[in-house]
Amino acid sequence: MMQISDSHNQKRSLFNAMNRFIGAVNNMDQTVMVPSLLRDVPLDMEEMKEEVTNGAANYYSRRDMHSYYILLKSIRNDIEWGILQGDDRKKDKVTHMDMVRLEDSDGEEDLEKLFHYHLTGLHTVLSKLTRKANMLTNRYKEEIGFGSWGH
Structure with missing residues (x-):
């Protein structure tokens, strides 16, 4: 609540x-x-x-x-x-070391590259967590025999 x-x-x-x-x-x-x-x-x-x-x-x-x-x-x-996953973005691909240099640079940071790096990472983590939540849900259903109720 x-x-x-x-x-x-x-x-x-x-x-x-x-x-x-x-x-x-x-x-x-x-x-x-x-x-x-x-x-x-x-x-x-x-x-x-x-x-x-x-x-x-x-x-x-x-x-x-x-x-x-x-x-x-x-x-x-x-x-x-x-985020587009085509050839357009391959040239903008940012490695971890690139990201460290971008964040530590004294000049203006490339906000778009930093954003895409972090958004891609966040998307990856959320996708993995979603799969874990779905696995837990399905496993729970198996444990309580939920799948057999519908048959």
Whole structure:
């Protein structure tokens, strides 16, 4: 039974975090009517200040709002529909050592690769746990003779 005190813990649940993310991306998608207007627009004001001091070369080395828009929509789709397992993703395959380098790097991390690495791992673990739960359920049914009741 869920109690009122559980609502704080519920806010920290993976399911609710995914729902908040999907809601935010859906809101973004409904608000942004012309995504192409986001091209070449820095994501935040700090990037804009840095570009003014470092010049145009630095400007094109960073992601703009349009690329983040596409990234966020792609991640939302991966959560809702699963990660593509074709040739498209083979080039994006991240090993454990790649992940450690991505997380420890001083520069901007590749959030999409980190997300896919962790989502794939979470999916694998949840699939194994699902099989275990199904095995336990079937074993219990065998023990109590549930399978013979229907015949």
